[in-house]
Amino acid sequence: MNTAGGGLPGGLINMAAFLPASSVNGPGRRAVVWVQGCHRRCPGCFNPEMLALTENQLVTVAELAGRILAAGGIEGVTFSGGEPFRQAAALAELAAIMVKHGLTVIVFTGYEYEELTQADNPDWNKLLQVTDLLVSGPYLEHRPSCSYLRGSANQELVFLSPRLRDHPDINKQAGQAREFIIDAAGNIIITGLG
Template sequence: MTTLLSVSRTLERCTVLGPGSRAVVWVQGCPLRCPGCVAAETLPFDGGTIRSVPELADWLCALDGIEGVTFSGGEPFSQAGALAELLDTVRDRRPDFGAMAYSGFRHEALRRGGPDRIALLDRLDLLVDGPYVAARHGALRWRGSDNQRLVPLTDRYRSMLDEPDTSAGVELSVDTDGSLSWAGVPPTPGFRGQLEEQLAARGFVLRTEARREP
């Protein structure tokens, strides 16, 4: 039986959600409801687009010039088994493919969370853990509030954690239909609402629905 994932959207290339240039997969569905979440459209478990592991693996393996993939959401560890299988499938063809994930749960809790979550942790190089806390918002690298941690799970990115801990910012892209999408961790609170207001005043629509890369 082919393993399936519920995906909110994907991005072929991003430089603000992890080391180097990497693909991003935002999964659909999160059991947490962190106030101020910048990706509220990814929270419901209904919605999103059903993608198969072989399809996503083919997509990732066909991308040139990327360091690896970042899993965000949504809550990646709600679909941990499928994501672990995806990494295995990709690494059969690209053994040196890096992997990073975000989670609203702490690393210690994930380690107690069952075999699927442990399997995904064992395949990741870097984890950003902990819920977003608006009152502790900070302009930090790859994360939104100072309670969240960068947890190295292999040595692949460990040396990078000694670099200055400053925001990587956000990246904007305009799609062929004229709508706009963005990726990254906003350095200031309330970023999304302010962005939507400014874009609307200029005739742009912020894309929130599932988006598939060709």
């Protein structure tokens, strides 16, 4: 199966990693889905192992929705990567399920908001419609940032719904943070910014 392109057949998501709960990938406690594949190749990318346009872990939208909802005690889900808009159709479907269950949706993307809205891509539009907060813009290694959720100073927080605008974590402008997690298999997971 060719997974180098953006869309996968049958609502499949090419996932690089999944974390059922994190406190540094958006406001509140959130599940995090990192997708596999990005063509942008920003120098200094935080997740270079997720850039290859190859098959990693193929999961159905229903399976991943079940894993996220089973996590319990979370406020939302964050999509990162890789480039989430390469898999916009399936992620829009997943995000819609999350919204129906009262969870918020954050998407980190290397695209600028204007690029996404001006492209007239129906799948991108669907994902934007179910996204509460978009962290947009390419990572620019020469423009470091210490701002909340931004890896570089050019990146923007674009609120696409009011649901996260007044979240205490956003309003306190906490800066950047990292998390060190040891999973059930004993692997150390380092996530966040900073």
